[in-house]
Amino acid sequence: MPDAATRTRAPDFRTLFESAPGLYLVLTPDLTIVAASEAYLRATMTKREAILGRGLFDVFPDNPDDPDASGSRNLRASLGAVLRTWMPDAMAVQKYDIRRPESDGGGFEERFWSPLNSPVLDAAGELAYIIHRVEDVTEFVRLKQLGGEQQKLTDELRARAERMESEVYLRAQEVAEVNRRLQSANAEMGRLYEEARRSEERFRLLVQEVKDYAILMLDRDGIVVSWNEGAERIKGYRSEEIVGRHFSRFYSEEDIARGKPADALEIAAEEGRYEDDGWRVRKDGSRFWANVVVTALRDEKGELRGFGKVTRDFTERKHAEEALAERGAQLEAANRELEAFAYSVSHDLRAPLRSIDGFSQVLQEDFGGQLGPEAEDAIRRIRAAAARMGQLIDDLLNLSRITRTQLKKQPVDLSAMARSVASALMSNPSERVVELQIEDGAVVDGDPQLLRIVLENLIGNAFKFTSTRPTARIAFGRSQRNGGMSYWVRDNGVGFDMAYANRLFGAFQRLHASVEFPGTGIGLATVQRIIHKHGGSVWAEGALDRGSTFGFSL
Amino acid sequence: MASVKTILLVEDNPDDVALTLRAFKKNNIANEIDVARDGAEALDRLLGGASGQDGGSRPLPSVVLLDLKLPKVEGLEVLRRLRADPRTRLLPVVILTSSKEEQDLVRGYALGANSYIRKPVDFNQFVDAVRQLGLYWLVLNEAPPS
Numbered sequence: 001m002p003d004a005a006t007r008t009r010a011p012d013f014r015t016l017f018e019s020a021p022g023l024y025l026v027l028t029p030d031l032t033i034v035a036a037s038e039a040y041l042r043a044t045m046t047k048r049e050a051i052l053g054r055g056l057f058d059v060f061p062d063n064p065d066d067p068d069a070s071g072s073r074n075l076r077a078s079l080g081a082v083l084r085t086w087m088p089d090a091m092a093v094q095k096y097d098i099r100r101p102e103s104d105g106g107g108f109e110e111r112f113w114s115p116l117n118s119p120v121l122d123a124a125g126e127l128a129y130i131i132h133r134v135e136d137v138t139e140f141v142r143l144k145q146l147g148g149e150q151q152k153l154t155d156e157l158r159a160r161a162e163r164m165e166s167e168v169y170l171r172a173q174e175v176a177e178v179n180r181r182l183q184s185a186n187a188e189m190g191r192l193y194e195e196a197r198r199s200e201e202r203f204r205l206l207v208q209e210v211k212d213y214a215i216l217m218l219d220r221d222g223i224v225v226s227w228n229e230g231a232e233r234i235k236g237y238r239s240e241e242i243v244g245r246h247f248s249r250f251y252s253e254e255d256i257a258r259g260k261p262a263d264a265l266e267i268a269a270e271e272g273r274y275e276d277d278g279w280r281v282r283k284d285g286s287r288f289w290a291n292v293v294v295t296a297l298r299d300e301k302g303e304l305r306g307f308g309k310v311t312r313d314f315t316e317r318k319h320a321e322e323a324l325a326e327r328g329a330q331l332e333a334a335n336r337e338l339e340a341f342a343y344s345v346s347h348d349l350r351a352p353l354r355s356i357d358g359f360s361q362v363l364q365e366d367f368g369g370q371l372g373p374e375a376e377d378a379i380r381r382i383r384a385a386a387a388r389m390g391q392l393i394d395d396l397l398n399l400s401r402i403t404r405t406q407l408k409k410q411p412v413d414l415s416a417m418a419r420s421v422a423s424a425l426m427s428n429p430s431e432r433v434v435e436l437q438i439e440d441g442a443v444v445d446g447d448p449q450l451l452r453i454v455l456e457n458l459i460g461n462a463f464k465f466t467s468t469r470p471t472a473r474i475a476f477g478r479s480q481r482n483g484g485m486s487y488w489v490r491d492n493g494v495g496f497d498m499a500y501a502n503r504l505f506g507a508f509q510r511l512h513a514s515v516e517f518p519g520t521g522i523g524l525a526t527v528q529r530i531i532h533k534h535g536g537s538v539w540a541e542g543a544l545d546r547g548s549t550f551g552f553s554l
Numbered sequence: 555m556a557s558v559k560t561i562l563l564v565e566d567n568p569d570d571v572a573l574t575l576r577a578f579k580k581n582n583i584a585n586e587i588d589v590a591r592d593g594a595e596a597l598d599r600l601l602g603g604a605s606g607q608d609g610g611s612r613p614l615p616s617v618v619l620l621d622l623k624l625p626k627v628e629g630l631e632v633l634r635r636l637r638a639d640p641r642t643r644l645l646p647v648v649i650l651t652s653s654k655e656e657q658d659l660v661r662g663y664a665l666g667a668n669s670y671i672r673k674p675v676d677f678n679q680f681v682d683a684v685r686q687l688g689l690y691w692l693v694l695n696e697a698p699p700s
Binding site: 343347348351355357358360387389390397 | 567570576651652654656657674675677678680
């Protein structure tokens, strides 16, 4: 016998297990028997060495003489559940027939057991064993059966009554369920119906209360069947005055005589839709300019049911259009006048200048000897003024021509154009040193003739205002500015004071004396007009004596 | 026909007439220069007027210098009538005017003008233009057969 200390330290689990008062069997997950308690062996009339290491159902097969034997099947199902779920599974009371050893006469002995199968997880959390614990309730069942024999009849009756009762209950349940479903179907139907009704109501109200459009329905013959507020407002009839009447009363007598109402319905019926702008007649006989759309309404079968008619009162718009047309005509007249004016200027204003210049020269040539140096100087000034006036007239005419001509847009390579303009300016014989830098690839959509005038002015200015520099630097390029692409000409010339920047683009505005830099002050005004005509804008940046940049976007 | 080549100047502005004549003189163009003061007079001179007086009997000029803005019958109308008449259909007509309005240029050429010259304000340039004009139409150009 081990001493107390040994017992405390390492109890003999095997002995403890095998001697436990309950009926225990330990199975591996493949249902091999690996341990059994003495009590179990006793109850099942087996020997430990005869069952260990064998399969459970090898050892305890169903009784082949009992056709109702279901013990094995139930046990298998329960064990299966434990293997699947790793959860204990209690089985109902089972009848197992235990094989009697041959020594006791063989055969099977009837037993009633209440089994519980519990999983045993190892340290790693894996299912290691199933403990099959059984309570032998055979005696209890037998006692109950003995007592039960006498009550069998009453029990059976009661059972039948109970069965019927439960049957009735079940049927009642079914009926209740069917009723419930019917009710919910009814509620759903009601809800859908209500929804449809509301949606129709909403739509009707919407149509009814629209005030800006006359919305009405006509039957197939053109009789008004519905009428909204807009219709009342636009046409002047109240619903009760017009529903049931033919819609042709909205037309003038001439239109009715020409069959216009009938045509409208015919076209709508044929093409699905008819639209017209024209004068219509209100209830009070006044006319309004209407935009009318008639739509054929057909049912699912394609049968014509009537027409929807939407009418808008565009009288004001019509008046506005007429006013606009009138204004356009006035503008055109003004333009023609301007053209006539420019034409006359072109012819008449220059003729006196020719006389002034010509006869000044006559004086000079014919009487040069008799005039003193002061008179010679006066003549020179007269001729210079005439020349300048001639230039002004030409520039002004160009400016007005830009206003009068139509834009002819096409892709324009500004880079190539700038190069050509600059090389024309460079070819003028001069001693000047000009460094030119032109960025490639600036292609825009615009009028090439007008854009050439722009570049001629900007690059011409750059040449002009760098004339006092030992080396003129002139660049053409492009860059992003205010969210758009800008094209610019930059120079290192005399620049300008930004305080006067807003005056640069006005006609006849000059920031330099004519003696210093010649010019009429129309160039930048022309540039601005051309750019505005393209829908773009112009800008200028500079500082006195530090060069300037003139740019535009299109 | 060895007749002297003449010029018909159609010009209403006496200053321009004087300056033009002076320019011819300065260029030593000594040909006879006939002056018509308005469009009607020009047509009279070339086609013979309604009066029939001496119209058409005189030989045609070598070239007509035609202003556009003229009293009575304007320049382009004069040109149209000259081109409509078989006698003057091929007559060289040079438009000599102040304007270079596109519409004038287009209509002038469309009606059969042989040249279009804009009178410069600068008298020296004008003299030069007249010199080239005279050289071309009176010397270089072969007139159409009459």
